[in-house]
Amino acid sequence: MIILKICAVAAITAVCALILKSNKSDLVPLCLAAGGIIMVLSVFDYLSESIRLIKTFTEQTGINSSVVKMIFKIIGIGYVVELTASSVKDLGFDSIADKLIMCGKIIIFMVSVPILSSLYSVITSLIDLV
Numbered sequence: 149m150i151i152l153k154i155c156a157v158a159a160i161t162a163v164c165a166l167i168l169k170s171n172k173s174d175l176v177p178l179c180l181a182a183g184g185i186i187m188v189l190s191v192f193d194y195l196s197e198s199i200r201l202i203k204t205f206t207e208q209t210g211i212n213s214s215v216v217k218m219i220f221k222i223i224g225i226g227y228v229v230e231l232t233a234s235s236v237k238d239l240g241f242d243s244i245a246d247k248l249i250m251c252g253k254i255i256i257f258m259v260s261v262p263i264l265s266s267l268y269s270v271i272t273s274l275i276d277l278v
Contacts, residue, residue: 150194154187161186180238188231218263222256 161183168175199220206216229252233245 150190154190157183157187177239215263215266222259225252225256
């Protein structure tokens with residue numbers, strides 16, 4: 149199971165960070181970053197399978213592909229911002245991480261505006277049918 153692999157990497161990273169903290173404290177952020185990168189890269193295989201499934205679902209239902217791309221862009225922005233903010237918080241810069249999260253939310257809102265306009269056009273077309 150992939151979750152056991154990820155949990156093992158997290159536990160090993162934490163133990164290594166604790167050991168390094170007492171001996172070489174300047175290497176702790178590098179250790180934490182390496183563990184985080186390994187965990188994120190482990191999940192990419194499952195991500196490609198999910199994207200393939202969503203692509204077939206989109207083709208079968210006739211949903212506009214630009215809307216699906218926009219949704220993936222929003223999800224990607226959220227994950228990248230959260231990962232970066234967590235890493236910045238681990239380094240002790242909470243105020244920068246909070247500002248990054250706020251900027252990420254603003255960008256997500258701006259990217260989602262075309263989806264809202266597409267939703268509006270669908271609703272108005274459904275109202276016209278009635």
